[in-house]
Amino acid sequence: MSFGRTAFRTLGGPRELGAWLGPEEWQAIALSLKVAFWATALSLPLGIWVAHLLARPPFPGQQILNGLVHLPLILPPVVTGYFLLILFGRQGPVGQFLETYFGLVLAFRWTGAVLATSVMAFPLLVRAIRLGFETVDPRLHAAASTLGAAPASVFLSVTLPMILPHILTGAILAFAKALGEFGATITFVSNIPGQTQTLPSAIYTFLQVPGGEAAAVRLVVVSIVLAVGALALSEVLTRRARARIEPSDAQA
Amino acid sequence: MLRLEAQQTFGPFRMDVEISAPRGTTALFGRSGSGKTTLVNIVAGLLRPDVGRVVLDDTVLTDTQRGIFCSPHKRRLGYVFQDARLFPHLSVRKNLLYGQRYAPPDAKPLDLMQITELLDIGDLLDRRPAGLSGGERQRVAIGRAILSAPRMLLMDEPLASLDNDRKSELLPFLERLRDNSDVPILYVSHSLAEIARLATTIAVIDNGHVSFSGPAAQVLSNPRAVHALGVRETGSILPATVVAHHPTDRLTELATSAGPVFLPQVTHAPGTVLQLRIAARDIILSKTRPTDISALNVLPATITEIHPGAGPGAAVGLMVGKSRIVARITRRSVAQMALEPGQSVYAVLKSTALAAGDEIQAPPALSL
Numbered sequence: 325m326s327f328g329r330t331a332f333r334t335l336g337g338p339r340e341l342g343a344w345l346g347p348e349e350w351q352a353i354a355l356s357l358k359v360a361f362w363a364t365a366l367s368l369p370l371g372i373w374v375a376h377l378l379a380r381p382p383f384p385g386q387q388i389l390n391g392l393v394h395l396p397l398i399l400p401p402v403v404t405g406y407f408l409l410i411l412f413g414r415q416g417p418v419g420q421f422l423e424t425y426f427g428l429v430l431a432f433r434w435t436g437a438v439l440a441t442s443v444m445a446f447p448l449l450v451r452a453i454r455l456g457f458e459t460v461d462p463r464l465h466a467a468a469s470t471l472g473a474a475p476a477s478v479f480l481s482v483t484l485p486m487i488l489p490h491i492l493t494g495a496i497l498a499f500a501k502a503l504g505e506f507g508a509t510i511t512f513v514s515n516i517p518g519q520t521q522t523l524p525s526a527i528y529t530f531l532q533v534p535g536g537e538a539a540a541v542r543l544v545v546v547s548i549v550l551a552v553g554a555l556a557l558s559e560v561l562t563r564r565a566r567a568r569i570e571p572s573d574a575q576a
Numbered sequence: 577m578l579r580l581e582a583q584q585t586f587g588p589f590r591m592d593v594e595i596s597a598p599r600g601t602t603a604l605f606g607r608s609g610s611g612k613t614t615l616v617n618i619v620a621g622l623l624r625p626d627v628g629r630v631v632l633d634d635t636v637l638t639d640t641q642r643g644i645f646c647s648p649h650k651r652r653l654g655y656v657f658q659d660a661r662l663f664p665h666l667s668v669r670k671n672l673l674y675g676q677r678y679a680p681p682d683a684k685p686l687d688l689m690q691i692t693e694l695l696d697i698g699d700l701l702d703r704r705p706a707g708l709s710g711g712e713r714q715r716v717a718i719g720r721a722i723l724s725a726p727r728m729l730l731m732d733e734p735l736a737s738l739d740n741d742r743k744s745e746l747l748p749f750l751e752r753l754r755d756n757s758d759v760p761i762l763y764v765s766h767s768l769a770e771i772a773r774l775a776t777t778i779a780v781i782d783n784g785h786v787s788f789s790g791p792a793a794q795v796l797s798n799p800r801a802v803h804a805l806g807v808r809e810t811g812s813i814l815p816a817t818v819v820a821h822h823p824t825d826r827l828t829e830l831a832t833s834a835g836p837v838f839l840p841q842v843t844h845a846p847g848t849v850l851q852l853r854i855a856a857r858d859i860i861l862s863k864t865r866p867t868d869i870s871a872l873n874v875l876p877a878t879i880t881e882i883h884p885g886a887g888p889g890a891a892v893g894l895m896v897g898k899s900r901i902v903a904r905i906t907r908r909s910v911a912q913m914a915l916e917p918g919q920s921v922y923a924v925l926k927s928t929a930l931a932a933g934d935e936i937q938a939p940p941a942l943s944l
Contacts, residue, residue, distance in 0.1 A: 463661055466622050469648040470655035471724045472678030477649075481674075485665045 345546075349539055351518050352526035353546060359434060359522060360502035363442040364449075364495050371449040371494065378450065379457035396508070397447040405511025408440055412512070436513040437520050441502035444509075449498040456490025457483070489565035496558035500551050523547055578602075578728060578762065582618050582628035584611075591615075591784035597728075600776035601754050601761040603792070605768065605805070610781045612764045616732050619762065620655050621648035632727060649678070654721030654759075658733040660713040662705035668716050669701040675724025683725035691719050694756065695749055711742035715749060722757070729761045735770060743770075750774055768809040772796060772853050780804045797900035799883040799891035802856060807889060811855040812901035818848045827872075833897025834875040837925070859903035860924040861892065863913055873925040877901075879917050882910060894923055 378390055396404045412419045413431045422428040430436035460483055468478040506524040513520040515529060527543045530536035578597040591611045604612045617623040619630055624645060630638040637646045662671050672688060692698040695715045705713060714734055721729055735743045754761060754774060765771050771778060779789040788801045795801055797812035816830035816837055827838045844850060866874060881893035890910050892903045
C-alpha cells in the first residue's frame with residue numbers, strides 16, 4: 325500500500341522534471357542512454373554482417389554461428405556475465421590482451437557495460453535484420469547485376485535500402501534491450517554509482533535501501549516511458565519505410 | 577553477332593545447342609520447358625553451362641574449356657525479365673537511370689527523354705513501381721535495360737505475364753525499338769504470333785536442341801518446321817504493297833508478287849510495304865482456279881515440297897510469286913488430289929493478318 329501511495333505522491337508533484345529526479349537518478353539515466361547508444365552503434369555493422377551470413381544459403385558452420393548468436397537469449401544473463409568476466413576480466417585472456425596492447429579495460433567500467441549489453445542485445449538485432457535479408461527477392465540482385473552493378477554496389481544500392489525498415493527495427497529493439505539489461509551487466513561491471521550503475525541497477529539498489537522506494541518508482545516510470553517510446557518509434561519508422569517501398573501492391 | 581554453344585544437363589534433360597544471332601532481332605522459339613530461359617541465362621552470365629562458349633562480336637564472355645567466365649555485371653547485356661523486376665524502393669526515373677552510372681564512360685549515352693518518349697512512360701517518372709500496371713512495369717523494365725547502354729538486349733518472354741490487351745499494347749513499342757535502335761535483340765517466346773511480328777532470325781528450340789534456324793521468313797515457310805512451330809499457329813510471311821483503298825466496301829487492295837490481295841481496310845498509305853502473315857491452316861488448295869467462291873484472295877502457286885506429318889495433316893510448301901509460304905491440309909486431300917512437287921495449284925487464302933513492320937494492331941482474322 326505504501327508503495328502505491330509513494331508512487332502517487334511522486335507522480336502528482338508539480339515540481340519541474342529536473343528537480344523531480346535526484347542527481348543520482350539522472351546519473352543512472354544518462355549512463356544508461358550512453359551505454360545503450362554505444363552498444364547499438366557498435367554492434368550494428370557486425371549485426372548486419374552476421375544477419376547477412378545467416379540469411380545466406382547454408383554453409384558449414386552456419387548453425388554454430390546461429391547458436392552462438394542466440395546463446396545469450398537462452399542462457400541466464402548471470403551466466404553470460406560470468407563468461408564475460410572470465411574472458412574479458414583483467415585476468416581473462418582477452419581482457420589481458422586488450423589491456424596490454426590497447427590499454428583498454430572493460431571489467432567494472434562503463435565500456436564493459438557497453439560490451440555486456442551489446443552481447444545481450446545482439447540476438448534481437450540479428451533476428452530483425454535477418455528477417456529483412458530474407459524478404460529481399462534474390463532475383464532483384466540478378467537484375468541489378470545485368471545492369472552493371474558489381475556485388476558490393478548491389479548490396480549498397482538495392483539490398484541495404486530495401487531492408488532499412490528491418491535495420492531500424494533491429495536497432496531500436498537492441499537499444500531498448502541495452503537500456504534495460506541487468507543480469508549480465510551487473511555481473512560483469514558491478515553496480516558502481518556514476519560509473520557502472522545503469523537504470524535497472526539503480527532501481528535495484530534503491531529498492532534495497534530503506535526509503536529508496538520513491539526514487540525507484542521514478543526510475544521505473546522513466547524506464548517504461550523509454551521502452552514504450554522506443555517501441556512506438558520503431559513501429560512508426562518501420563511503417564514509414566515500408567510504405568515507401570510498397571504503397572499497396574494493387575495492380576491497375 | 578552473338579554466338580552461343582552450350583551443353584547442359586538437368587537430370588534426365590539434356591541440352592545441346594549452337595545458335596548464331598546476327599544483327600536484328602533473333603527469336604528463340606520453343607514450348608515452355610524447352611530450355612529457352614536457361615539459354616538466355618547462360619548468355620547473361622547468370623548461369624555457367626556445363627560446357628559452352630558465349631562470344632559477342634569478338635569478346636569471349638564464357639568459355640568453359642579455356643576457363644573464361646565474365647561476371648554478369650561486366651557483360652553489358654540488358655536483360656528484360658518476364659517479371660519486370662523493377663526495384664521497389666526506387667522511383668521509375670531512378671529505376672530507368674540505375675544502369676547508367678555503371679555504364680563505361682565510352683558508352684554512347686542514351687537520352688532519357690528519348691527513351692521515355694519511345695516507350696510512352698514520361699508520365700510515370702515520379703511514380704513507384706508498386707503503383708504501375710503490368711504493361712507499364714514491363715515498358716519501364718525495357719527502358720531500364722536500354723538505358724544501361726547494353727551491347728545486346730535479352731528479352732525473356734517480356735509479354736508472357738500480360739493479358740492479350742496489354743500484349744497488343746506493348747508489341748508496337750517492341751517493333752519501334754527494333755526499328756529505331758541498332759542494339760541487337762535476343763527475344764525468347766513461345767508465342768509464334770509475337771515472333772512472326774518481331775523476329776528477323778528464328779531458332780526453334782525443341783527438347784534441348786535447335787531443330788530449325790535461319791532468317792524468319794525461311795523458317796516460317798519451311799513445311800518441315802510446321803510441327804515444331806505448332807500446327808495451329810504456324811504461318812508464313814508474304815510481303816505486299818498497299819495499292820489502293822476502296823472505301824465503298826471498306827477494303828484495301830495490296831499487290832503481291834503473285835497477284836492482288838484484299839484486306840479489311842488498313843490505314844497505311846499506298847506504296848507502304850506490309851508483311852502479311854498467312855496461317856498455314858487458313859489456306860485451301862485447288863487444282864483449278866476456283867470460280868463462284870466467296871474467298872477474294874486466290875493466288876497461283878507451285879508446290880515445292882510435301883511433308884506428311886505424324887497425324888492426319890500434311891504441310892505443303894508453296895512458291896507464291898517470289899515468296900515461299902506453307903499450307904496445311906489433310907493427307908487424304910494430298911492423296912485424293914494426287915498432289916506432288918512441281919504441280920501448279922491455286923492457293924485460296926481464307927484470312928490474313930498483318931505481321932511485322934506494321935504499326936497498327938493486327939486486324940482480327942476475317943474470312944474474305
